[in-house]
Amino acid sequence: xxxxxxxxxxxxxxxxxxxxxxxxxxxxxxxxxxxxxxxxxxxxxxxxxxxxxxxxxxxxxxxxxxxxxxxxxxxxxxxxxxxxxxxxxxxxxxxxxxxxxxxxxxxxxxxxxxxxxxxxxxxxxxxxxxxxxxxxxxxxxxxxxxxxxxxxxxxxxxxxxxxxxxxxxxxxxxxxxxxxxxxxxxxxxxxxxxxxxxxxxxxxxxxxxxxxxxxxxxxxxxxxxxxxxxxxxxxxxxxxxxxxxxxxxxxxxxxxxxxxxxxxxxxxxxxxxxxxxxxxxxxxxxxxxxxxxxxxxxxxxxxxxxxxxxxxxxxxxxxxxxxxxxxxxxxxxxxxxxxxxxxxxxxxxxx
DNA sequence: TATCCACCGGAATTTATGGAAG
DNA sequence: CTTCCATAAATTCCGGTGGATA
Numbered sequence: 001x002x003x004x005x006x007x008x009x010x011x012x013x014x015x016x017x018x019x020x021x022x023x024x025x026x027x028x029x030x031x032x033x034x035x036x037x038x039x040x041x042x043x044x045x046x047x048x049x050x051x052x053x054x055x056x057x058x059x060x061x062x063x064x065x066x067x068x069x070x071x072x073x074x075x076x077x078x079x080x081x082x083x084x085x086x087x088x089x090x091x092x093x094x095x096x097x098x099x100x101x102x103x104x105x106x107x108x109x110x111x112x113x114x115x116x117x118x119x120x121x122x123x124x125x126x127x128x129x130x131x132x133x134x135x136x137x138x139x140x141x142x143x144x145x146x147x148x149x150x151x152x153x154x155x156x157x158x159x160x161x162x163x164x165x166x167x168x169x170x171x172x173x174x175x176x177x178x179x180x181x182x183x184x185x186x187x188x189x190x191x192x193x194x195x196x197x198x199x200x201x202x203x204x205x206x207x208x209x210x211x212x213x214x215x216x217x218x219x220x221x222x223x224x225x226x227x228x229x230x231x232x233x234x235x236x237x238x239x240x241x242x243x244x245x246x247x248x249x250x251x252x253x254x255x256x257x258x259x260x261x262x263x264x265x266x267x268x269x270x271x272x273x274x275x276x277x278x279x280x281x282x283x284x285x286x287x288x289x290x291x292x293x294x295x296x297x298x299x300x301x302x303x304x305x306x307x308x309x310x311x312x313x314x315x316x317x318x319x320x321x322x323x324x325x326x327x328x329x330x331x332x333x334x335x336x337x338x339x340x341x342x343x344x345x346x347x348x349x350x351x
Numbered sequence: 352t353a354t355c356c357a358c359c360g361g362a363a364t365t366t367a368t369g370g371a372a373g
Numbered sequence: 374c375t376t377c378c379a380t381a382a383a384t385t386c387c388g389g390t391g392g393a394t395a
Contacts, residue, residue, distance in 0.1 A: 085380065102370055102379045280358065307383050309359075327358040328392045 002197065003227045003237060009195025010224040019061050020190060021183040022054055028174055029062045033146075036119040037070040042146035046169045048154035049176030052217030055150045058176065059123045073120040079135075080126040087135035088112055091122055109138050116145050124149040131160035140168055178214025185209045187216050188223050196227055196237070204238040211246050221249035254338045257318035264303055265311050266340040267294055270348050272321055273339065277332040280324050284308075290348050 008014055019026055032043040047055050059076070066072050075094025079087055088108040092099050095115055099108060122139060127149035130136055139147050147169075151157045154173060158166050179187070188205040208226065212219035226245035230237045258269060271286050272278055278286075284305060291302035303311070312331060316323035322332040339345065 083381075100370060101381095102368090104379055107379095284358095304384055305358095306360090306385080310383090313360095325359085326391060327356085 003231045004195060004224070005197045006195040009191055010220060015057065015060055015064070016190060016194070018190075019054070019057065020187045021179065022058055022176070025058060025174060025176060026062060026065075029058060030065060032172060032174075033062060033066060033121060036072055036121060036146075037066055039119060041119050041144055042121050043172050044140070044146050044168050045148045045172045045174050046154060046157070047148060047150045047174045047176065048152065048157070050152065050178055050215060052215030053176045053178055054216055055176055056125055059125075059148060059150070063121070063123075073116070073118055074122065075120075076123045076125060078125050079130050081129075082133075082135075084133040084135045084138065087124070087130070087133065088138060091139070094122070095120070105138075109142075112139075112145075113142050116142055118144060120145050122147050127151045128153070128157065131157060134162070136165045137162055140165055179209075179216055180214070181206055181209045184212060184214065184216060184219045188219055191220055191223060196223075198230075198237055200237045207242045208245065211242050218246075218249065221253065222246045225249040225252070251335060251338060254318070254320055254335055258320055258338060258340060261314065261318070263298060263300065263342060264307075265315055266343040267291075267348075268308060268311050269315055269320055269333075270340050270343045270345050272315075272331050273333045273336055274345060274348060275333075276336065277330040279330050280327060283331060294343065294347060 004010070029045065029047075032045050034042075036042045047059065049055055063072065063074055063076075073095060075091045077087060077090040077094060079090075082090065085103075085105045085108055088105065089099050089103070092108065092112055092115060095112075097111065097115055099111060103111070122145060124130060124136075124139075124147055128151045130149060130151075136147065136149070139145055141164075149157070149169070154175070158170055161169070185202065185205045188209060189202070192200050192205070205223070208222045209219050212222060222242070222245045225248035226237060226240045226242075229235075229240050229244055229248065233240075258266070261269075267290075268283070268287070271283060271290070275282070275286075287302070287308065295302045312321070312323045315321045319334060320338065321334060324331045
């Protein structure tokens with residue numbers, strides 16, 4: 001029998017009907033934004049907190065609420081890896097325009113200014129690197145446009161942003177903290193009711209919650225993994241070890257992360273995975289050794305040393321490796337069971 | 352504990368790529 | 374088709390860093 005009756009409930013984009021244990025935050029956010037429903041400008045908001053505590057969902061639910069009252073012009077932009085032009089372009093796309101790949105930054109800013117003819121909310125998700133671009137300056141100087149950057153470390157964020165932007169953002173901060181075990185268990189209970197059949201117990205949900213370090217995303221993915229394991233083994237859900245579920249959930253995230261990366265990252269990842277742990281110098285040598293073979297027939301040539309270092313940082317961000325901090329440190333694979341399906345490990349080993 | 356030096360990471364520069372215009 | 378001009382990605386350059394070595 002299917003334990004999972006509605007897989008959508010465990011998708012990243014799933015929006016629960018109601019948001020558990022975030023009432024105060026939701027209220028605050030709605031108050032900052034609600035002016036748009038009577039055609040006034042919304043306030044800027046800086047949303048911050050650890051990953052997986054509901055920052056993105058909060059903005060989505062708040063916007064959904066506002067849209068029930070009035071038509072709202074808004075965009076949700078995933079900023080990770082985007083340049084100034086990239087952010088402006090994505091914002092325009094979110095507002096229904098379609099600027100092409102090579103329109104100059106200046107032109108994009110002008111287009112955006114023309115497009116924003118009434119109060120507009122722009123959520124800037126994954127905004128941690130945004131201060132290194134001047135997208136925030138460009139956006140905040142547009143009349144009627146309110147930004148809502150979402151980041152992890154607000155102090156670091158505000159410190160590296162221009163004075164003009166800082167003045168606008170620091171009064172409107174909205175922190176989200178980790179959930180308590182009880183609160184997480186409530187969240188899991190709601191998901192279980194919506195997406196699972198069969199039985200689960202409060203104590204089982206609490207056990208999963210306890211492993212999740214206060215992060216709802218982890219907890220939810222662990223619950224989903226537990227349900228899958230339960231289907232495969234034919235064991236009832238509460239009998240699935242929490243460790244197994246957590247392992248599987250992490251593995252899935254890592255595999256998805258790796259899959260989303262280009263060829264170069266796969267080559268480096270497989271070299272590190274093959275070694276388990278490896279110094280930067282050794283990694284450099286091995287790459288040189290296999291590069292000609294591995295890249296034969298590839299559209300892109302092997303990378304130089306600096307570019308490789310940048311790829312390692314990305315692999316680190318994606319929780320696939322621990323990247324070396326200095327020249328005596330080592331690069332370590334985090335889960336050697338997570339393999340690339342693009343680069344064959346055997347080809348790397350055959351010198 | 353002083354010196355060494357391979358490697359890190361930011362900045363400047365070059366190369367690749369793709370629409371737009373002639 | 375060629376030229377132009379934009380971004381994005383890669384390379385080059387270089388000062389700083391911190392564990393290793395004596």
